[in-house]
Amino acid sequence: MPSDKEKRNTKILAVAGKGGVGKTSIAANIVRLLAENYPGKRILAIDADPAVGLSTALGIEVETTIDDIRKAVVAAAEKGGTRDAVELLGEARYRIFDALVEADGFSFIAVGRPEAAGCYCKVNLYLKEVISILADNFDYVVIDGEAGIEQINRRVMEKVTHLLLITDSSRKGTQVIRTIKKVADELVMYEQVGAIANRLPSMDVTQYLEMGDIPVLAYIPSDAALAEFxxxxxxxxxxxKDAAIVKGTREALTKIGLLDGEN
Structure with a gap:
């Protein structure tokens, strides 16, 4: 008999790119489109950005983060309470489930602030594994990553099925996603990768975007409706539904095989 993990075949989507390219807005729209098109599926949104912007975009109030749980374990260890720390580690899995926020059509959890220097790496590694266990309980997991490349090989960003790289029309934006792709090729076990060019001043600039070997899933013009939101x-x-970012995100998810063409 296949395990629950094998039967569920979780799709894990990581959204990455430099800051200011609309990464979080696209991640939020991915959650929206998956929730709308797959009402019978379990969908988890993970905010791995310390700015916790995904919660705002999804209308979520965050009370407890995964990092809050980590800090409780570290605090117990620093006080010399070895037994307390061990017990907290054993309970961490259940406490993370308690930290989930249930919304209409999806669940949400925030990773919280990144680790400080001198952190308890073994504890963080343990919690990363707990996040993996949590993900196995869902059909789709959407991770809004921290801006830049550092997080691509840490925490929840190590194992993904779909890596979505977001850029704008700037040279810096395309350089960052090419660098992320290069790092991911060595450190991330992804199955599919694609780029979304967002906040374009006009479609004329597409000919100048240097994406390297990254397939482009969608070109999205600047969206006045989203800016107001x-x-x-x-x-x-x-x-x-006809907002540029909604249409563009739908096109990207269709091209990468996560939505049917009719959705």
Whole structure:
């Protein structure tokens, strides 16, 4: 008999890129589209960005993060309470389930602030494994990663099935995603990769975007509707379906095989 993990065949999507390219907005729209098109599936949104912007985009109030749980373990160890630390490690799996926020059509959890220098690496490694266990309980996991390349080989970013790299029309943006792809080729066990060019001033700039060997899944123009939503801190679930970022994200998910062409 196949295990639950084999039967579920979890799809793990990691969204990465430099800061300021709309990475979090696209991650939020991915969650929205998956929730709308797969109401019978279990979907988990993981905010791995210390800015915790994904929660705002999804209309979520964050009370407890995974890093809060880690700090409780570290604090117990620093006080010399070995037994307390061991017990907390044993309970960490259940405490992480308690930290989940249940929303309409998906669940949400925030990783919290990145580790400081001198952290308890073994504890963090343990918690990373707990996150992996948590992911196995869902059909789709969407990870909004920290801007840049550092997190691609840490925490929840080590194992993904779909790596989505977000850039804008800047040379810096395309350089960052090419670097992420290069690092990921060595350190991340992904199955598919693709780029989304976002916040384009016009479609004329597409000919100048240097993506290297990364297949482009969608070109998304600047979106006035999204800009207004961002300013107001509103939930992307209320964006109109014909908004540029919604259409572009749908196109990207279709091309990478996560949505049917009819969705």
């Amino acid at each position: 961002d300013l107001k801190g509103e939930n992307v679930f209320f964006l109109p």
